[in-house]
Amino acid sequence: MKKHTVIFEPAGKTTEVNDGVTLLEAAARAGAGLDSICGGSGICGKCRVVVKDGMPALSAPSDTEKKFIRPEEGPVRLACESLIYGDVTVHVPPAAMISRKATRKVSANLNPAVKKYSVKINPPSMQDMGQGDRERLLDALRAQHGLSGLSLDFNILKGLQKTLRDSLWEVTASVWMGREIIRLEPSVSGTAYGLAVDIGTTTVAAYLCDLVSGNILDTFSATNPQASHGEDVMSRITFAMTNSDGLSVMQGEIRECLNGIIKETGLSPEDIMDMTVVCNTVMHHILLGIDPAGIGAAPFVQSVRRSLYVKARELGININGSSYIHVLPTASGFIGADSAGVLIALRPYNQDKKVLIIDVGTNGEILIGDRNGVYSASCATGPAFEGERIKYGMRAFAGAIERVWIDAETKEPSLEIIGNVRARGICGSGIIDAVAGLYRAGIIDKSGRLRLEPLRANGLPHTERLRLDAEGRPEFVLAWKEQTETGTDITITQADVRAVQLAKAALYAGTKLLMRRMGIEKIDRIILAGAFGSYINKKSALVIGMLPECAPEDISAAGNAAGEGAVLALLDTEKREEAEREVLKLRHLEISIDPDFQEEFLSAMDIPHR
């Protein structure tokens, strides 16, 4: 059967597929980084592409597509619904390609796992034949640098004979953890790099560090290619369980993603001699090739809690093959190595004051504690804070409304849009702002209801923006179609408000329950971790009742604290021990089985809460 060529612009990624393959799957194979929030189930309507060439080669638009795409939008298709039967060229809208970074300057002790030692070795002679090359090298390292008990990685052993002779018996050895020689260079060399990686469900961030100076040289960001199998960890687990090669496909995708980043550094892979990884527990299992099924069902247990060292070559990660990749420990199926990174970056266990750390993503991770101990809980906030299940929701890319103010008098909104382009949708921080604004402007009530009827009954609201949609449900227009990129009004619907309520209630109830189990009434300080936390309007978050009571000045954003933890662990091996120790000390509470959860959750649905 003839294969069809599919080209994805503007990245120029190409693949060949058989008849009947979806554009979404082709995009995944091509590594085109196409966004799919629902994993191809035709629910989210986010995987829009513009067909530049070959529309007749695609299946006819499905009913699902007709629901999401208006005729006037032109040659736009949902990639998940479009089956390929010929050559086709599509354009992936730039939104999925643009991301924002938020990193803090990291100040770490410099005590990397890999250190370099130059040594002169006694060459053998007919009068000195008693030792092999390996023993001569080890003798020299012992005599000249006080290193004893070293082993050699097998690959180093294989090249030893040649390296020693090529170098005229003067080499530089890279020693891992004072234990193993992982590289031997036939010259004096001081170069050593490491990569700290944060594998998010959606985004992979990497920090290239100089292990000699301790500087972060560069940061990299890529879409997690597994996203085409579903937006959240549960869809990844499902993909692994329902496809016999699902796990290996996803492991291959993240491996290739990491190898792509390594290539992007422009460095010789041999020079990257260490890597630390933080990620949630499901990403952790997929990276290592461990079946994540156990995390997907009660009692939600992970395969390995302790941190791991795995040879890069065992994982097919193209840094120096003799190097080890350090994966930080996981506390539970839902408190992963990313939380371990957050812990060592923010160190709540060193604080006198009670700190609440919230890492908001599809899954919310809550850490509360001080030097007397830290508790953790996870809560299923759902994807509303990331733009999913919101009618015009999108992630924080160019065109996303990220700030909303609503004039209490005129009910007119002011908007701030990422990239200063025309609006395409609304992202997480914008949704929280919008709901808070609607509440303060009296447009929604405590229960979250858009008050169209009560206001009309009183001759209000004096705004066309509050209206009924085609199905007769109230919605509020944030941006008129004349102002938008899509030519469609961008609205906040009643369902959107409900989704925000569900998410914030889960977070709030989780926090409150954890506080109650800990026996504490008040939080002294709140730190919002994750990129989302850096952009959230603290006051809006307090207004909608997402956070427990706290003075706004005691709320701060920490950026990607998980990634920062990965960097700290990369630069300082003591931080690895600290992570291991603190994760083992962490007391995890499973909120979902708490008998009070349901009641607490329902009370928290109100705005701000009951």
Place this chain on the structure above:
Amino acid sequence: MKKHTVIFEPAGKTTEVNDGVTLLEAAARAGAGLDSICGGSGICGKCRVVVKDGMPALSAPSDTEKKFIRPEEGPVRLACESLIYGDVTVHVPPAAMISRKATRKVSANLNPAVKKYSVKINPPSMQDMGQGDRERLLDALRAQHGLSGLSLDFNILKGLQKTLRDSLWEVTASVWMGREIIRLEPSVSGTAYGLAVDIGTTTVAAYLCDLVSGNILDTFSATNPQASHGEDVMSRITFAMTNSDGLSVMQGEIRECLNGIIKETGLSPEDIMDMTVVCNTVMHHILLGIDPAGIGAAPFVQSVRRSLYVKARELGININGSSYIHVLPTASGFIGADSAGVLIALRPYNQDKKVLIIDVGTNGEILIGDRNGVYSASCATGPAFEGERIKYGMRAFAGAIERVWIDAETKEPSLEIIGNVRARGICGSGIIDAVAGLYRAGIIDKSGRLRLEPLRANGLPHTERLRLDAEGRPEFVLAWKEQTETGTDITITQADVRAVQLAKAALYAGTKLLMRRMGIEKIDRIILAGAFGSYINKKSALVIGMLPECAPEDISAAGNAAGEGAVLALLDTEKREEAEREVLKLRHLEISIDPDFQEEFLSAMDIPHR
């Protein structure tokens, strides 16, 4: 270009080659186990094959072939000289397929590296989520078997989730050296096998052992497929140095040879969970993929002296992939892991009496010592004792004359032939017997000269067997052509006697020099190791002056002591430590650079010696 199919009978091995490839190379690729002593240089004439089909597809017989093959032999060709230009089927004579085994019953303490433990594991529940699968398994092994500090091989970790759940939380863990879990079975299982391997330059021997009972279940023998690149270690080094892929080709050959043996055991590869290897230092390097060039030139130094543990999967050896292969230590470039095996099998360091151990092969390894210390030396005996460079020499296969008596009166020889078939040639023990017999019968003098002229001058020798060959050089007919398989007289030539003299002189001079350096005058006991040693006629060896003075009753043969050492190390890890300790204590003397060597060697050329 069309490839040609080459079939090797009777093994039925097949390969495809391009124009102009030799039959010898094709045989190596096909793994046909074809014997080549000189490595294809057209010197030995041993790589005879019978062409069954496709003679016109081969190059015309070369001058070299015409020298070795008589027209009446029929469609016989030298594989090294025959270039392939079409499909061809050849028959490899059975001689190369038949080998003799000589093993001693091994009595070892049973303390294997791999032990099995059945454990019941606490399954997780919503009330007990605090641990990962890995930690639950380790907790159980600690609580139920007192094992602590265990690690998991990465491959075990990958399958852990499924194995624990499939097994309903009751598994059998195979633990290596009390340190690492290398297998996890979802049932109660006590089966564990190991393979002790002796990789000879020519022959690979393997001993399949039950690690539970300590019994040797089976022994296997195969031709080292590298033999097609040359008979001795130097030709292997040359092959590695002169072919860019020479090392990897030879590494692949020994890997496939070992994997063939593993397949032959008929066991599930997973059940073979340990392997020990002894071999000379060149075979050691090739097995591990280490360039052996350093061993080939002064100062003849090996890459690694200490013993090694290498993951089977790193070497591509198809036993349980998580298992380790233990390679015994090497003392020098010419005293290898095989000598380490001999050491722990024969333990000269535990003896009150001075023991001389000679492991005769292409290279002779000499060990002399007692509980006060053991010295080693190597001496280049050359290949005469193995049948090379002897006109009618062959290895100890069917058809080889292995015993010779010559009547002092009649000068008539009596012969003993392996396999009771017609004679095809003469093997090492036969050559020593023949030279000793010729000397005792007065046919050769002290200097090794065949005394045709002096005897004739005295009206002797009254035998047609002592005659001049076509080039006018004296030779002695051992078997008339009517009695031989080949239809040719089998003779001992003057050159043959010289080759034996050179070999025995090297051995004797080496032994004497080592004794002198040690300051000892007399050896109390001689042990001949290696298969050759089991078949040698002790008295003949004394007559020709191959061994230092010793009462015949104090000379014994130990069979394949190196292989026995591999078995001991397999069954008892303390023997591995013993090997390491004793090899490090071994005092090696480099005989070839001794200023007295030349003189000692020349004196030793006489029969028995000067």
